[in-house]
Amino acid sequence: MSRRSPKGRDINGIVLLDKDVGLSSNTALQEVKRLFFAKKAGHTGALDPLASGILPICLGQATKIAQFLLEDNxxxxxxxxxxxxxxxxxxxxxxxxxxxxxxxxxxxxxxxxxxxxxxxxxxxxxxxxxxxxxxxxxxxxxxxxxxxxxxxxxxxxxxxxxxxxxxxxxxxxxxxxxxxxxxxxxxxxxxxxxxxxxxxxxxxxxAHIDTSQTFKFSDLKVLASDDYQALDEKIFASEAMLPNLEDVYLSEIQSVDIKFGREVQTDKQGLLKVKLFDDKKQFLGIGQRQENGIIAPKRLFV
Known part of the structure; x- marks a missing residue:
């Protein structure tokens, strides 16, 4: 269950909004933030008021990967x-x-x-x-x-x-x-x-998303309730929005090291950004792998 506070809920993930014509991206963001009672939110890939369509709204820790979403086509x-x-x-x-x-x-x-x-x-x-x-x-x-x-x-x-x-x-x-x-x-x-x-x-x-996976604000508003359960079911996991990044699963010791900002050695080589998961397969964030296989933390959900 999501933790509540007077400032909002600590919820993480991405809402795929189908923005209506006439709304600025910031207005759409604020409406979604209020509806989900999220403590923190941001959008990625702004759309002009004239434009409609897919506007990813990042909630909580997911705002840390917004810059990586912007890289997509x-x-x-x-x-x-x-x-x-x-x-x-x-x-x-x-x-x-x-x-x-x-x-x-x-x-x-x-x-x-x-x-x-x-x-x-x-x-x-x-x-x-x-x-x-x-x-x-x-x-x-x-x-x-x-x-x-x-x-x-x-x-x-x-x-x-x-x-x-x-x-x-x-x-x-x-x-x-x-x-x-x-x-x-x-x-x-x-x-x-x-x-x-x-x-x-x-x-x-x-990226790999099309409008069939999005929600109009009016559709989300119908799902509003005191426990937010129906709304929260519409939140995409942050890692699901990064299908083109390789998954790297860390050991318990490596997971601790990454969380403390330390580099970890892996057996794979090649310079690229990767998705990091801990020993319990929980998403940790984004790392940068060097040619020698060493991974440095880049944007972590900790």
Missing amino acids: KRYFVRGKLGQMSDTGDCEGSIIKTQPFEHLSDSEIAKAAISFKGNILQIPPMYSALKRNGQPLYKLARQSIEVKRESRPVTIHKIIYLGYENGMLSLEVTCSKGTYIRTLIEDIGKRLDCSAHVVELRRTGF
Whole structure:
């Protein structure tokens, strides 16, 4: 049974929220935190208010692995409107440029979109949470201040062209961390010389997770009760969200050493991050294995 305190419950794990359109990621986080009466919570992979879809909410100790979740690929459904550029890159902004697009054929649009598959460079949008001298870019943008941004490498693993109708382009995109879908749609518009902006965006995949494994806040709210049992059954174990990391099971002595911040020797070699389990197969956190097999603690649940 989870321990209670006036400040919240000590619960650990991840809630896979299907965020609704119109909510900021922080608002969604606070709603889930209150519903579960969690002492500590954080989200990973923020979504704009315009966007819906998978938003992992980390509870308790699970906030320590948020940075590792961010490394995973994401998948999106996106609709972009051709012929118009917005100052935010989406339909929440003001239209600042219009261009003809009616002459474009379906095949031309498909070819332009699919050409972005692979390793590309993107210039982050001004309306983003990236910081310049400690100030988020979107706050500068709201003051009509624009600063130079360096292009960054990202990878578009897959683009599925879903069609084009009445000026609307539809795509499914699988991409690496740090990819801005708004920028992708804008860049497709530039390549077609017609401008474009996002009108609908939904995150449909996050690492090995898809929307069939998520919960709407309204669904979770129905499960609320004084003992939290039904809600807690919807919490994913932190280690289940890291399927690509190798499992390493430690002895009792090694488990004690790791918990005290000491390195341990294993018989496997190779430089990589690993999931650590103690002698009772309880998840301890993330370790960093060196080429010589020595594992150092990186982010532990202790």
